Amino acid sequence: MNEGVPASPWTIEVRGLTKLYGESYALRGIDLQVSQGEHLVIFGPNGAGKTTLVKIMSTLVKPSSGSVRFGGINVRDKPTQVRHQVSLVGHQTFLYDDLTVYENLKFYGKMYDVSDLESKIRDVVAWVQLEPRLHDRVGTLSHGLQQRASIARAVLHNPSILLLDEPEVGLDPHASAIIRDLLGSISGGSRTVVMTTHNLERGLELGDSIIILDRGKVVYQATKHEVGTLDFQQVYDQYTGTGK
Amino acid sequence: MLTELRTKEVIVSVLVFALLVLVIFSFAMGTGAGTIEPLAPGILWVALTFGGVIGFNRIFAVEKENSHLEGLMLCPMDRAVIYWGKLAGSFTFMLAVAIVVTPIFLALFNLPLFLPRLAFIIVLAIIGFAAVGTLFSAVAINTRARDIMLPILFLPVVVPVIVAAVKATAAVLAGRPWGDMLTWLQIMIAFDIIYLVIATLVFEFVVEE
Numbered sequence: 001m002n003e004g005v006p007a008s009p010w011t012i013e014v015r016g017l018t019k020l021y022g023e024s025y026a027l028r029g030i031d032l033q034v035s036q037g038e039h040l041v042i043f044g045p046n047g048a049g050k051t052t053l054v055k056i057m058s059t060l061v062k063p064s065s066g067s068v069r070f071g072g073i074n075v076r077d078k079p080t081q082v083r084h085q086v087s088l089v090g091h092q093t094f095l096y097d098d099l100t101v102y103e104n105l106k107f108y109g110k111m112y113d114v115s116d117l118e119s120k121i122r123d124v125v126a127w128v129q130l131e132p133r134l135h136d137r138v139g140t141l142s143h144g145l146q147q148r149a150s151i152a153r154a155v156l157h158n159p160s161i162l163l164l165d166e167p168e169v170g171l172d173p174h175a176s177a178i179i180r181d182l183l184g185s186i187s188g189g190s191r192t193v194v195m196t197t198h199n200l201e202r203g204l205e206l207g208d209s210i211i212i213l214d215r216g217k218v219v220y221q222a223t224k225h226e227v228g229t230l231d232f233q234q235v236y237d238q239y240t241g242t243g244k
Numbered sequence: 245m246l247t248e249l250r251t252k253e254v255i256v257s258v259l260v261f262a263l264l265v266l267v268i269f270s271f272a273m274g275t276g277a278g279t280i281e282p283l284a285p286g287i288l289w290v291a292l293t294f295g296g297v298i299g300f301n302r303i304f305a306v307e308k309e310n311s312h313l314e315g316l317m318l319c320p321m322d323r324a325v326i327y328w329g330k331l332a333g334s335f336t337f338m339l340a341v342a343i344v345v346t347p348i349f350l351a352l353f354n355l356p357l358f359l360p361r362l363a364f365i366i367v368l369a370i371i372g373f374a375a376v377g378t379l380f381s382a383v384a385i386n387t388r389a390r391d392i393m394l395p396i397l398f399l400p401v402v403v404p405v406i407v408a409a410v411k412a413t414a415a416v417l418a419g420r421p422w423g424d425m426l427t428w429l430q431i432m433i434a435f436d437i438i439y440l441v442i443a444t445l446v447f448e449f450v451v452e453e
Contacts, residue, residue: 058318059317059318060314060317060318060452061452062452080320080321080322081320083318083319083320083321084320086318087318088318090311090314091311092310092311092314093310094310094311094312094314094315094318095310095312095315096247096310096312097310098246098247098250098251099246099247099250103246108315108319111316111319111320111321112319112320113320153315
């Protein structure tokens with residue numbers, strides 16, 4: 001696939017990030033740092049604030065206070081510049097059901113002003129192994145194939161930062177394994193990846209560092225090396241209170 | 245646009261609705277000379293306005309259903325670009341409806357078929373409808389009762405355009421000169437400019453959480 005090296009260092013720096021919806025806190029003063037090329041995996045129970053954090057990072061949601069900086073650029077000050085370098089794979093594919101995979105990729109490619117679009121579409125479609133279904137309407141594809149097309153959409157403009165919000169949700173084990181392989185093959189480059197997941201085993205496989213969010217706060221933070229031989233399920237239960 | 249061309253789910257509904265309005269009024273009011281002229285402009289604009297509401301209801305609903313709006317909002321462009329894209333789509337869609345409905349209206353009510361000045365009025369009014377309808381469609385999708393919310397928001401705001409369009413159309417159908425409809429045209433032009441500017445400025449705050 002087209003896995004070019006991003007031109008500039010894209011570290012992520014989150015400081016004092018708070019998000020209020022009405023009177024309830026979704027995030028309470030999140031601080032974290034992700035180096036360029038690092039893969040951060042965020043665990044946490046439902047309602048912990050994982051999706052809110054990813055949405056703020058992706059510029060979809062504005063924080064109530066605090067800041068997110070990508071390579072020193074405040075997301076709030078220069079959202080358009082940041083969006084060129086960031087991509088999100090979420091629960092939803094963002095693809096139009098009544099358009100074909102090719103038409104969707106062409107549409108998003110134009111939105112991101114991707115040069116040499118036809119060749120890049122061919123590359124990413126080959127990478128996600130969707131060539132035989134390229135001219136099928138997205139609505140006719142299974143959820144697993146749609147999620148592959150969504151990953152193709154996400155990497156089409158070669159983003160420096162990839163945000164993955166529970167990309168395996170709703171997939172059967174086979175489709176989930178394919179998605180995991182695809183996400184695994186994104187690793188190893190200079191692309192910074194932030195992924196949220198409920199799946200502890202998969203998360204530990206893909207992450208260089210991990211955090212556990214609970215009720216809008218970072219309650220645990222460690223590198224993969226530090227987690228090492230710990231029984232991570234026990235750690236997770238301990239910090240989120242889910243094991244009680 | 246391509247999605248709508250494939251599914252035709254909105255344009256067919258709006259066209260059927262608008263044509264039904266015309267047919268019902270033509271039966272209810274009759275089409276005899278002297279009785280229909282004062283009512284005809286209102287009938288045309290009732291058909292186009294209420295048909296427009298049905299169409300505007302779907303503009304952002306379609307984007308919301310599969311989080312397409314979020315996909316668009318992730319793209320590296322100003323939020324206002326999304327508004328102008330949707331506005332262009334709404335305008336084209338309403339114009340297509342008017343192109344079909346207006347000749348049928350003129351034929352049903354035994355009115356002259358060639359009225360270029362009416363086309364000018366329709367374009368001005370549709371710009372205003374599309375400017376407000378696109379903005380309020382974005383507002384309404386984030387509410388629970390979005391199908392009800394849009395007409396409640398949209399119709400009071402577009403009253404000046406509806407009144408101006410009806411009055412100007414009446415002048416055209418009566419064969420009066422441009423001067424007689426100038427005030428109404430000026431109202432529509434001013435409305436279009438004001439709401440295009442306002443909608444462009446506030447759209448970002450409407451779509452962001």
